[in-house]
Amino acid sequence: MVVTSVHQRTEQKVTVEFQVVPSNPKSDAEVAEILKGELGFGSFFTDHMISIVWEKETGWQTPEVLPYGPIAMDPANAVLHYGQEIFEGVKAYRHPNGEIAIFRPERNAARFNKSAKRLALPELPEELFIAACEKLTAVDSRWVPEQEGFSLYLRPFMFADEVFLGVRSAHRARFIVIASPSGNYFEGGLKPLKLWLSTSYNRAGVGGTGFAKCGGNYAASLVATDEAFANGCQQVLFTDAGDNDSIDELGGMNLFLVTNDNKLLTPELNGNILAGVTRESIIEIARDFGFTVEERNVTVSEWAAGVKSGYIQEAFACGTAAVIAPIGYLIGPDGFEIALPQPTGDVTVRIREEITGIQFGTRADKRGWLHQVAQ
Numbered sequence: 366m367v368v369t370s371v372h373q374r375t376e377q378k379v380t381v382e383f384q385v386v387p388s389n390p391k392s393d394a395e396v397a398e399i400l401k402g403e404l405g406f407g408s409f410f411t412d413h414m415i416s417i418v419w420e421k422e423t424g425w426q427t428p429e430v431l432p433y434g435p436i437a438m439d440p441a442n443a444v445l446h447y448g449q450e451i452f453e454g455v456k457a458y459r460h461p462n463g464e465i466a467i468f469r470p471e472r473n474a475a476r477f478n479k480s481a482k483r484l485a486l487p488e489l490p491e492e493l494f495i496a497a498c499e500k501l502t503a504v505d506s507r508w509v510p511e512q513e514g515f516s517l518y519l520r521p522f523m524f525a526d527e528v529f530l531g532v533r534s535a536h537r538a539r540f541i542v543i544a545s546p547s548g549n550y551f552e553g554g555l556k557p558l559k560l561w562l563s564t565s566y567n568r569a570g571v572g573g574t575g576f577a578k579c580g581g582n583y584a585a586s587l588v589a590t591d592e593a594f595a596n597g598c599q600q601v602l603f604t605d606a607g608d609n610d611s612i613d614e615l616g617g618m619n620l621f622l623v624t625n626d627n628k629l630l631t632p633e634l635n636g637n638i639l640a641g642v643t644r645e646s647i648i649e650i651a652r653d654f655g656f657t658v659e660e661r662n663v664t665v666s667e668w669a670a671g672v673k674s675g676y677i678q679e680a681f682a683c684g685t686a687a688v689i690a691p692i693g694y695l696i697g698p699d700g701f702e703i704a705l706p707q708p709t710g711d712v713t714v715r716i717r718e719e720i721t722g723i724q725f726g727t728r729a730d731k732r733g734w735l736h737q738v739a740q
């Protein structure tokens with residue numbers, strides 16, 4: 366069976382055909398039961414997944430909608446040895462009128478190709494990336510939660526899929542999208558985060574993969590995350606490998622500081638940090654609200670001094686999964702501690718309400734960020 370899905374985009378009309386393999390979907394009652402429970406983040410998965418194979422000789426093959434399930438892999442598959450893998454995180458939101466919209470998938474499609482280039486994986490045409498996200502959301506629309514603050518988290522990813530132990534970029538790759546109905550990323554909702562300042566580990570360096578969304582960056586960050594958990598924190602703050610004072614990011618979220626003179630400070634995109642879609646959206650919103658946003662080198666010393674003098678009032682982390690999470694503390698080895706004067710500040714809340722309002726369809730989408738999904 367071939368199902369055609371047509372996507373309206375302002376500048377062009379793209380038709381992508383999917384080969385659909387019938388699945389054995391959960392019953393409506395089972396889905397309803399799962400959606401009204403404690404979803405957490407990334408624990409439940411929908412009935413289907415999208416798969417597109419790429420081969421060096423022939424390029425991208427026919428996109429498929431497959432039943433969600435395990436993928437058989439040869440033990441000599443290159444990805445298991447050399448980690449040639451990239452991913453994305455995108456959300457689909459249920460609006461009060463029942464419609465479903467995906468937030469800025471074209472930005473993720475563009476970033477995916479930047480990551481692909483860096484990891485020597487094939488670039489995926491952006492319309493194919495967007496069509497895959499839309500198709501999965503449409504096929505599994507029953508799984509888009511209605512509960513306030515909940516959404517369908519889409520996880521597109523690509524990996525080397527070649528049985529070969531020689532060290533070179535793969536001649537065969539596979540792109541997959543899976544979807545997970547999700548609640549709050551952090552337990553406890555808007556409770557301010559406690560960050561751990563990593564002084565033993567860095568996540569990126571000049572010429573490395575810091576700007577790419579690749580599994581390898583996460584693998585390198587996990588030991589520091591364990592250290593953070595052991596110290597009662599939920600996240601790690603990484604600094605620059607060069608001076609160990611310039612702020613990079615959290616390893617999965619970008620960071621903003623808020624001053625008492627209507628400024629937002631955030632580390633510039635220096636090649637070592639990931640260009641978050643949430644970060645980019647917040648910068649636009651903040652400027653529209655009349656704040657000055659400085660994208661520049663920001664240091665931990667400046668943060669500590671700013672809190673001491675009263676100049677820095679709030680701090681928050683941002684990313685697709687948690688959207689905006691206020692920061693209460695930054696602590697580190699040898700009793701290092703910064704306590705934010707406003708652990709869940711007014712500016713943080715105001716920006717969070719605007720961006721989540723747009724995502725959930727309760728505030729006007731003035732900037733054309735939402736991508737409607739035909740159900």
Ligand SMILES: *Cc1c(COP(=O)(O)O)cnc(C)c1O
Pocket residue numbers: 454578582614615616617618619639640641642643644683684685686
């Ligand atoms: C995904 C990610 C972010 C946040 O990016 P969003 O597009 O806002 O979700 C920040 N840092 C890293 C390392 C990431 O992988």
